[in-house]
Amino acid sequence: MSDQPNAPAGPDLAGGIPLTSLADGAMLAGHVGDDAVLLARVGEEIFAVGATCTHYGGPLAEGIMDGAQVRCPWHHACFSLRTGDVVRTPALRPIPRWEVERRDDRIFVGKKIEPRDPELGGSPAPVAGRAKAPASVVIVGAGAAGSAAADTLRREGYTGPIILLDGDTDAPYDRPNLSKDYLAGNAPEEWIPLRSADAYREHGIELRRGPRATGIDVGAKRLTLSDGSSLSYDALLIATGATPARLPGPSGNVPRVHYLRTLADSRRIIAAASKAKTAVVIGASVIGLEVAASLRARGLEVHVVAPEQRPLERVLGPELGGFVRKVHEEHGVVFHLGRTAGTIDDRSVTLDDGTVLGAYLVVAGVGVRADLELATAAGVAEGRGVPVNECL
Numbered sequence: 257m258s259d260q261p262n263a264p265a266g267p268d269l270a271g272g273i274p275l276t277s278l279a280d281g282a283m284l285a286g287h288v289g290d291d292a293v294l295l296a297r298v299g300e301e302i303f304a305v306g307a308t309c310t311h312y313g314g315p316l317a318e319g320i321m322d323g324a325q326v327r328c329p330w331h332h333a334c335f336s337l338r339t340g341d342v343v344r345t346p347a348l349r350p351i352p353r354w355e356v357e358r359r360d361d362r363i364f365v366g367k368k369i370e371p372r373d374p375e376l377g378g379s380p381a382p383v384a385g386r387a388k389a390p391a392s393v394v395i396v397g398a399g400a401a402g403s404a405a406a407d408t409l410r411r412e413g414y415t416g417p418i419i420l421l422d423g424d425t426d427a428p429y430d431r432p433n434l435s436k437d438y439l440a441g442n443a444p445e446e447w448i449p450l451r452s453a454d455a456y457r458e459h460g461i462e463l464r465r466g467p468r469a470t471g472i473d474v475g476a477k478r479l480t481l482s483d484g485s486s487l488s489y490d491a492l493l494i495a496t497g498a499t500p501a502r503l504p505g506p507s508g509n510v511p512r513v514h515y516l517r518t519l520a521d522s523r524r525i526i527a528a529a530s531k532a533k534t535a536v537v538i539g540a541s542v543i544g545l546e547v548a549a550s551l552r553a554r555g556l557e558v559h560v561v562a563p564e565q566r567p568l569e570r571v572l573g574p575e576l577g578g579f580v581r582k583v584h585e586e587h588g589v590v591f592h593l594g595r596t597a598g599t600i601d602d603r604s605v606t607l608d609d610g611t612v613l614g615a616y617l618v619v620a621g622v623g624v625r626a627d628l629e630l631a632t633a634a635g636v637a638e639g640r641g642v643p644v645n646e647c648l
């Protein structure tokens with residue numbers, strides 16, 4: 257993740273600004289010394305927080321204010337204006353705060369208040385008065401959900417052992433970037449990990465990568481792992497996320513067709529792109545379109561094949577879908593809409609209307625399915641998901 261601050265702009269907030277220059281519900285970007293500071297007003301309350309998102313440095317002043325929260329314009333992380341804490345990922349670290357004083361209808365920003373526990377997303381909550389805590393917690397899946405759950409347990413004062421288990425040896429990492437800047441070649445791989453095993457260790461969270469959980473003995477509260485070992489728990493959180501849907505029929509298992517979910521998948525696509533001149537992307541979903549844009553950024557000729565008439569039409573409607581198409585076409589993407597991929601061989605993809613697209617690289621982005629293997633073993637899966645209550 258980037259630590260580069262935005263260059264401070266706007267007024268010197270330590271020198272004060274008129275109260276009238278900050279309307280209720282408005283934000284204003286300024287600075288205190290070298291720090292970019294965001295001033296925000298909610299009724300009579302005025303907050304001063306860091307103006308730079310701790311995810312990839314998004315300018316929070318250009319985001320959306322929602323009550324006493326600010327949402328980053330880039331990937332929609334949310335921060336509390338009151339505490340600076342992360343209230344919604346993908347950012348994991350809180351933003352700093354500053355003291356604010358009102359004097360003679362002017363606002364002055366004073367001393368900086370650093371977050372108390374930046375690695376856990378914000379201030380630990382008081383522990384007193386908690387319900388009886390489990391003796392140990394095992395979290396299966398170190399994706400965004402599992403990682404945030406481990407952080408939250410510690411932040412909320414849980415002191416027992418936490419094991420974060422993931423079958424992916426690279427986990428945990430910033431999955432959304434795999435189809436964006438990383439795939440486009442604009443983000444180095446050092447930006448991709450969310451946090452090191454050492455950083456987890458410092459907070460008493462044991463990160464175990466490699467073995468997958470393959471079964472659960474619910475009565476004995478024990479997981480079996482793919483390396484033959486087992487793991488006992490008092491409380492278990494299944495946060496196994498999703499796996500990419502495969503193309504229907506024989507095309508689904510053609511080794512040359514790439515699916516994108518993991519860092520290893522993204523590395524494989526980058527390696528194949530370095531040898532390819534043309535790519536066919538099957539699916540005009542968000543991920544398909546991001547892959548198309550990233551491969552265009554790498555200089556490949558890119559064809560997108562999808563059955564709908566406009567990209568993202570089902571989600572955004574025809575008007576915005578048409579706009580999205582135009583933007584991608586302006587960047588050189590060629591669409592084959594209302595079409596499906598028929599056969600895929602070593603060098604080409606043949607569409608259902610007989611069009612043959614020559615391509616060494618084929619990427620399918622045709623949706624995801626919840627990974628229910630473990631939830632099914634635990635007897636909590638139903639249909640294509642897991643029933644939850646209003647607390648989850």
Ligand SMILES: Cc1cc2nc3c(=O)[nH]c(=O)nc-3n(C[C@H](O)[C@H](O)[C@H](O)COP(=O)(O)OP(=O)(O)OC[C@H]3O[C@@H](n4cnc5c(N)ncnc54)[C@H](O)[C@@H]3O)c2cc1C
Nearest residue numbers: 397399400401422423424431432435468469496497498517
């Ligand atoms: C390329 C790409 C781009 C995306 N871009 C965006 C975006 O811009 N904005 C957005 O909001 N969302 C985006 N998403 C979706 C977002 O990544 C997911 O919503 C998010 O990852 C879900 O988090 P999760 O923790 O529930 O699951 P996951 O991130 O899928 O994590 C689940 C983890 O569980 C592990 N696991 C599964 N089964 C087992 C097992 N049996 N034993 C051990 N470990 C197991 C997996 O290895 C995995 O690491 C994107 C997804 C992809 C793939």
Ligand code: FES
Nearest residue numbers: 309311312314328
């Ligand atoms: S830069 Fe703010 S959420 Fe990514």
